[in-house]
Amino acid sequence: MNGLTLHHISKSFGSVDVLKQITTHFDAGQVTAIVGDNGAGKSTLLKLMAGIHAPDEGQILLDGEVLSKRCPADHRRRGIDMVYQDLAIAKQHDVVTNLFLGREITRRWGCFLNRAAMRKTAQRELDRLGITIPDLNRPVGVLSGGQQQAVAIARAVLFNPKVLLLDEPTAALAAREVEQVLILIRQQKQQGRVVILVSHRLNDVFAVADRLLVMHQGRIKLDTPSEATTLAQIVEHIVG
Ligand SMILES: Nc1ncnc2c1ncn2[C@@H]1O[C@H](COP(=O)(O)OP(=O)(O)OP(=O)(O)O)[C@@H](O)[C@H]1O
Numbered sequence: 001m002n003g004l005t006l007h008h009i010s011k012s013f014g015s016v017d018v019l020k021q022i023t024t025h026f027d028a029g030q031v032t033a034i035v036g037d038n039g040a041g042k043s044t045l046l047k048l049m050a051g052i053h054a055p056d057e058g059q060i061l062l063d064g065e066v067l068s069k070r071c072p073a074d075h076r077r078r079g080i081d082m083v084y085q086d087l088a089i090a091k092q093h094d095v096v097t098n099l100f101l102g103r104e105i106t107r108r109w110g111c112f113l114n115r116a117a118m119r120k121t122a123q124r125e126l127d128r129l130g131i132t133i134p135d136l137n138r139p140v141g142v143l144s145g146g147q148q149q150a151v152a153i154a155r156a157v158l159f160n161p162k163v164l165l166l167d168e169p170t171a172a173l174a175a176r177e178v179e180q181v182l183i184l185i186r187q188q189k190q191q192g193r194v195v196i197l198v199s200h201r202l203n204d205v206f207a208v209a210d211r212l213l214v215m216h217q218g219r220i221k222l223d224t225p226s227e228a229t230t231l232a233q234i235v236e237h238i239v240g
């Protein structure tokens with residue numbers, strides 16, 4: 001089966017049961033938005049899919065194959081990439097270094113970094129995504145919050161992932177940049193990727209999502225096609 005499958009996933013931190021028996025499937029070529037109140041378990045669920053945390057119980061399958069537990073590198077190699085809520089970028093390093101972190105282009109049998117090739121690819125990809133950053137050699141930490149968020153998004157889509165996980169990708173963005181990200185999400189969907197978006201911005205959610213999941217205290221409380229519901233109903237489910 002194509003896509004990402006969660007099979008009876010549970011996760012606790014100490015005595016707190018954060019995820020309780022989550023079973024669901026995410027299709028390729030579909031955007032699913034996960035919404036829910038603070039602490040519902042949304043980020044934890046995405047981190048499990050990215051391999052950052054291992055589930056206590058259950059399995060994650062990509063295109064029907066079981067993924068190894070707790071190995072972000074393996075998940076990434078198989079094509080699962082994530083934009084983290086806290087961005088997780090190396091602020092002291094420049095844009096090019098951040099985009100290629102762990103996946104550097106090298107020359108001479110991997111002994112030397114090919115900065116020129118990485119720079120060229122970085123510029124091309126940023127242009128393609130409609131992201132303007134004045135100087136790719138500056139440390140990411142001196143960029144604006146929105147530019148940092150753009151770098152994190154560019155890094156996640158740079159290697160054409162099969163599964164794109166976005167945790168609050170538009171939180172720091174102005175209206176025009178939000179539009180860019182929504183366009184990018186639609187492009188990823190058209191290219192047949194699994195796209196999973198966590199967001200508190202319900203307008204953004206309704207603008208791109210085919211399917212909505214509402215989480216509450218570690219469970220999926222509602223799973224609906226977005227066209228079968230309304231913003232008011234979703235708000236009701238989140239607070240109710
Ligand atoms: N590494 C961790 N160690 C201990 N507890 C954690 C850890 N990560 C998350 N939690 C706890 O798990 C619960 C769910 O957190 P999570 O970050 O998944 O929520 P969320 O739905 O993403 O919330 P928000 O909308 O605020 O981002 C919270 O009670 C949080 O305190």
Ligand SMILES: [Mg+2]
Pocket residue numbers: 042043044085167
């Ligand atoms: Mg979160």
